[in-house]
Amino acid sequence: MDLEKLFKPKSIAVVGISKKNPLSPGRIVLLKNEFEMNTKVYGIYPNGGEIEGIQLYKRLDKLPEIPDLLVVAVGPDDTLEYIQDCVNLKIPASVIIGGGFAEIGGKGKKRQEQLEKIAFENDIAVLGPNCLGVYAPPIVDTIFLPTERITRPPKGSVALISQSGGFLVDQFFVKFNERNIGVSTAVSIGNRAVVDEVMLLEYFSQVDSETTNIAFYLEGFKEGKARDFLKVAKESEDTVIVYFGGKTREGKVATQSHTASLAGNYKIIYEALRQHYIIQPHSERELLTCLKVYDVLAKKRNPFGKNVITFGNVAIVSVSGGHAVLASDMLKKYGLEAVQFSRQEKRDLQNLMNPVAAGIASFNNPIDLTGSVLDTDIENIIRYLSDVDRIECIILLLLPYPPNISFQIGRRVANIIVSKNKPLVCFVPYVSKYSMIIESLELANVPVFHSIKETVQAVSALKQRTRVDNLKLKNMFWK
Amino acid sequence: MDLEKLFKPKSIAVVGISKKNPLSPGRIVLLKNEFEMNTKVYGIYPNGGEIEGIQLYKRLDKLPEIPDLLVVAVGPDDTLEYIQDCVNLKIPASVIIGGGFAEIGGKGKKRQEQLEKIAFENDIAVLGPNCLGVYAPPIVDTIFLPTERITRPPKGSVALISQSGGFLVDQFFVKFNERNIGVSTAVSIGNRAVVDEVMLLEYFSQVDSETTNIAFYLEGFKEGKARDFLKVAKESEDTVIVYFGGKTREGKVATQSHTASLAGNYKIIYEALRQHYIIQPHSERELLTCLKVYDVLAKKRNPFGKNVITFGNVAIVSVSGGHAVLASDMLKKYGLEAVQFSRQEKRDLQNLMNPVAAGIASFNNPIDLTGSVLDTDIENIIRYLSDVDRIECIILLLLPYPPNISFQIGRRVANIIVSKNKPLVCFVPYVSKYSMIIESLELANVPVFHSIKETVQAVSALKQRTRVDNLKLKNMFWK
Numbered sequence: 001m002d003l004e005k006l007f008k009p010k011s012i013a014v015v016g017i018s019k020k021n022p023l024s025p026g027r028i029v030l031l032k033n034e035f036e037m038n039t040k041v042y043g044i045y046p047n048g049g050e051i052e053g054i055q056l057y058k059r060l061d062k063l064p065e066i067p068d069l070l071v072v073a074v075g076p077d078d079t080l081e082y083i084q085d086c087v088n089l090k091i092p093a094s095v096i097i098g099g100g101f102a103e104i105g106g107k108g109k110k111r112q113e114q115l116e117k118i119a120f121e122n123d124i125a126v127l128g129p130n131c132l133g134v135y136a137p138p139i140v141d142t143i144f145l146p147t148e149r150i151t152r153p154p155k156g157s158v159a160l161i162s163q164s165g166g167f168l169v170d171q172f173f174v175k176f177n178e179r180n181i182g183v184s185t186a187v188s189i190g191n192r193a194v195v196d197e198v199m200l201l202e203y204f205s206q207v208d209s210e211t212t213n214i215a216f217y218l219e220g221f222k223e224g225k226a227r228d229f230l231k232v233a234k235e236s237e238d239t240v241i242v243y244f245g246g247k248t249r250e251g252k253v254a255t256q257s258h259t260a261s262l263a264g265n266y267k268i269i270y271e272a273l274r275q276h277y278i279i280q281p282h283s284e285r286e287l288l289t290c291l292k293v294y295d296v297l298a299k300k301r302n303p304f305g306k307n308v309i310t311f312g313n314v315a316i317v318s319v320s321g322g323h324a325v326l327a328s329d330m331l332k333k334y335g336l337e338a339v340q341f342s343r344q345e346k347r348d349l350q351n352l353m354n355p356v357a358a359g360i361a362s363f364n365n366p367i368d369l370t371g372s373v374l375d376t377d378i379e380n381i382i383r384y385l386s387d388v389d390r391i392e393c394i395i396l397l398l399l400p401y402p403p404n405i406s407f408q409i410g411r412r413v414a415n416i417i418v419s420k421n422k423p424l425v426c427f428v429p430y431v432s433k434y435s436m437i438i439e440s441l442e443l444a445n446v447p448v449f450h451s452i453k454e455t456v457q458a459v460s461a462l463k464q465r466t467r468v469d470n471l472k473l474k475n476m477f478w479k
Numbered sequence: 480m481d482l483e484k485l486f487k488p489k490s491i492a493v494v495g496i497s498k499k500n501p502l503s504p505g506r507i508v509l510l511k512n513e514f515e516m517n518t519k520v521y522g523i524y525p526n527g528g529e530i531e532g533i534q535l536y537k538r539l540d541k542l543p544e545i546p547d548l549l550v551v552a553v554g555p556d557d558t559l560e561y562i563q564d565c566v567n568l569k570i571p572a573s574v575i576i577g578g579g580f581a582e583i584g585g586k587g588k589k590r591q592e593q594l595e596k597i598a599f600e601n602d603i604a605v606l607g608p609n610c611l612g613v614y615a616p617p618i619v620d621t622i623f624l625p626t627e628r629i630t631r632p633p634k635g636s637v638a639l640i641s642q643s644g645g646f647l648v649d650q651f652f653v654k655f656n657e658r659n660i661g662v663s664t665a666v667s668i669g670n671r672a673v674v675d676e677v678m679l680l681e682y683f684s685q686v687d688s689e690t691t692n693i694a695f696y697l698e699g700f701k702e703g704k705a706r707d708f709l710k711v712a713k714e715s716e717d718t719v720i721v722y723f724g725g726k727t728r729e730g731k732v733a734t735q736s737h738t739a740s741l742a743g744n745y746k747i748i749y750e751a752l753r754q755h756y757i758i759q760p761h762s763e764r765e766l767l768t769c770l771k772v773y774d775v776l777a778k779k780r781n782p783f784g785k786n787v788i789t790f791g792n793v794a795i796v797s798v799s800g801g802h803a804v805l806a807s808d809m810l811k812k813y814g815l816e817a818v819q820f821s822r823q824e825k826r827d828l829q830n831l832m833n834p835v836a837a838g839i840a841s842f843n844n845p846i847d848l849t850g851s852v853l854d855t856d857i858e859n860i861i862r863y864l865s866d867v868d869r870i871e872c873i874i875l876l877l878l879p880y881p882p883n884i885s886f887q888i889g890r891r892v893a894n895i896i897v898s899k900n901k902p903l904v905c906f907v908p909y910v911s912k913y914s915m916i917i918e919s920l921e922l923a924n925v926p927v928f929h930s931i932k933e934t935v936q937a938v939s940a941l942k943q944r945t946r947v948d949n950l951k952l953k954n955m956f957w958k
Binding site: 025028103130144148149162164165167168170173178219245246249253254255256257258259283284319320322323324325326328329330331332337338359362364368370371399400404429430433451452453 | 502738
């Protein structure tokens with residue numbers, strides 16, 4: 001099944017347009033693709049006419065060309081007729097937005113079986129039904145939410161595939177943007193009657209070259225597909241991330257009404273996924289942290305190299321003792337350890353600082369530079385630690401409150417990191433007045449987080465990724 | 480010891496002003512209080528003169544009046560002399576910003592003993608040394624961070640007392656503002672040589688009437704003070720919240736260089752605090768969530784009543800099935816349970832919705848309204864659930880992405896909640912374009928959170944507070 005037509009169609013047709021209701025899904029999709037995307041889009045309307053200057057065609061067979069993709073935003077019975085049109089006209093792909101299929105049980109289930117039969121027999125890549133479809137910039141956008149409701153994230157390496165449209169939108173179009181996570185494609189799979197998680201994993205691993213981080217939100221695997229998914233994931237050169245909803249008894253009950261997925265025993269699933277090199281964040285926030293770090297790793301001017309944190313040995317540098325304590329409290333939970341400094345190293349560190357701060361700072365690990373710190377102290381300490389080989393990653397807790405830290409500090413730290421090959425993750429509070437510091441660091445591919453927890457999680461994410469990359473390399477070698 | 484002079488001084492004197500360095504702590508404190516606060520402030524400078532039009536006095540005994548509070552921002556030896564001046568001139572309170580005392584060991588420790596002796600013998604309320612001091616608007620602000628570095632939170636019920644100045648600033652002046660948590664006072668206790676956590680707890684419980692939520696960040700109790708702290712907390716009518724740093728072995732090592740606190744065995748401490756009605760958040764984020772909810776409860780037009788969630792029975796209403804699943808996954812961990820709906824209730828709920836959404840929505844608990852939801856559906860469902868007695872709290876996961884939800888929805892939900900007496904906590908994504916929705920809800924005292932986790936934590940915080948309030952009531956009754 002050729003999924004490329006879903007994500008890179010040369011032309012699109014939309015059915016289910018309302019002339020009266022400007023918020024009807026079909027109409028939103030037509031206007032979005034016409035005015036915001038780069039592919040030819042045709043609207044179908046029984047009486048023809050036009051909307052905002054776009055000519056509408058009366059029937060699919062009246063179009064000047066056979067479109068690659070048909071977006072269907074009508075009721076369930078009409079949907080089946082349109083899929084039959086795809087067969088007749090040889091339209092290779094379709095996104096079915098509407099519901100009324102398996103998710104309502106009874107006759108909906110029968111309808112979905114019919115849909116599956118037609119699609120598989122005629123090799124039509126059907127996404128949905130009961131989904132938001134695809135956002136693959138700059139080509140296609142079938143997400144029928146008004147543009148002013150969402151924020152579009154920057155381009156990058158992450159594809160997000162979700163069983164929940166709401167989850168997809170909330171992450172992809174809100175939280176990714178807030179965190180500056182670079183993305184390639186968003187896919188809402190709905191009932192996954194035809195195109196499922198395995199096909200999408202194959203497509204993004206083997207066909208799409210922009211995507212190198214493939215993330216899933218699932219409430220369970222499609223029946224009979226778990227084994228295939230694990231196999232493809234293990235062989236993928238990309239990083240595969242799965243975040244599960246419905247892990248608890250209470251959550252499982254909720255999935256029954258949502259996607260009717262049987263999540264099964266989560267502990268067994270967790271171990272199986274781990275053995276197949278799949279990274280599994282434990283929370284929504286950890287998912288976002290992983291994706292942010294992996295997107296930075298995917299960038300060409302990656303400051304870190306690829307396999308970076310084998311043991312989890314870190315140095316913590318803070319301008320606030322309390323923050324240093326709280327970060328230390330989290331290390332063990334995330335499989336990390338604070339490197340021990342020798343007496344000589346402690347003396348060296350102390351000698352690098354201004355005399356006032358040197359007298360009150362503490363040079364164990366965590367290093368507490370105190371509020372008397374100057375920009376040059378931070379630079380000197382980071383430069384020194386970058387050359388200590390047994391430190392795999394520096395955690396810099398940079399609170400720009402002390403009066404003598406300048407707003408140039410982001411660029412000054414970035415300047416050191418660019419010349420060294422040492423991973424550094426940074427905490428900076430999320431306040432608009434500090435955006436100058438945050439942007440300077442991120443432009444140099446130093447990932448910045450806005451809580452202590454996310455900053456520590458980021459190092460853990462690097463360690464998990466190192467483990468997976470090493471196992472994949474080994475795997476390739478023994479083949 | 481009269482702590483009121485620390486927080487409500489009628490006049491303040493500052494020593495340690497630099498004419499050359501505009502960022503010197505003493506100078507920042509002088510200018511802040513002169514131009515941003517409402518109390519008379521005097522600057523001391525050996526040669527007199529002026530700074531920005533403020534007359535400087537050569538010596539403390541040359542001031543036109545005896546100040547209530549002396550802010551000391553000089554080296555450690557000079558500090559002791561100034562405290563002696565307090566004795567001679569009968570200045571009743573002092574904030575000592577500078578370090579060089581117990582935290583550096585050796586002779587610093589001796590200095591601190593001397594300081595303690597003078598202060599206790601002469602009944603001088605000394606805060607610090609090695610601290611940021613006090614922010615008690617609109618009267619006094621000794622936090623020597625430049626105004627442009629911080630954001631001031633709104634007025635409200637929360638006092639935050641912290642052993643770490645960095646933690647205090649990051650919460651109080653950054654995160655509180657972001658979350659709209661209303662505050663009364665911030666206190667950085669530093670080495671707590673004289674004024675300690677017990678005295679402060681007494682002051683805020685028994686003297687200060689603005690504060691009804693007293694929160695602490697501690698890395699351990701002051702030696703010999705744990706028992707007193709527990710006793711005062713148990714008898715306090717206010718809500719006492721303690722967040723501990725240094726709970727793990729790694730964190731404890733870090734506290735050794737930071738505050739030299741011995742946190743002890745955290746499990747034993749946890750249980751002791753619990754038995755003394757102290758609320759203990761497990762993370763920085765949970766601390767913030769608790770404070771936000773408790774601050775709302777403290778407001779006069781509290782929509783909730785006081786003792787609200789005894790059993791933890793909730794109803795979850797979502798416009799995204801995925802969010803409903805993830806919220807359900809968290810219930811058990813936070814001691815909550817989804818109420819079961821009867822068949823009749825499910826039918827009632829279904830009949831309240833527009834026909835399109837009614838056909839695809841699910842009316843178990845969680846209730847998934849789907850993306851086809853209208854404003855009126857949300858209103859009808861919330862109104863109905865408000866009247867179901869066995870539901871103690873409604874969790875509304877309000878993603879304003881679906882095209883037919885208007886931006887009026889915040890006000891529309893608030894309007895129902897104001898007339899009912901049902902607790903409701905709400906999730907709305909944190910995007911500036913949704914601020915209209917968020918503000919409408921918060922103006923009606925409906926607390927809004929920006930992640931699923933915080934929203935569920937908020938209900939758990941209400942339940943913990945109910946438990947504590949009930950125990951305190953019982954306690955009063957049996958006395």
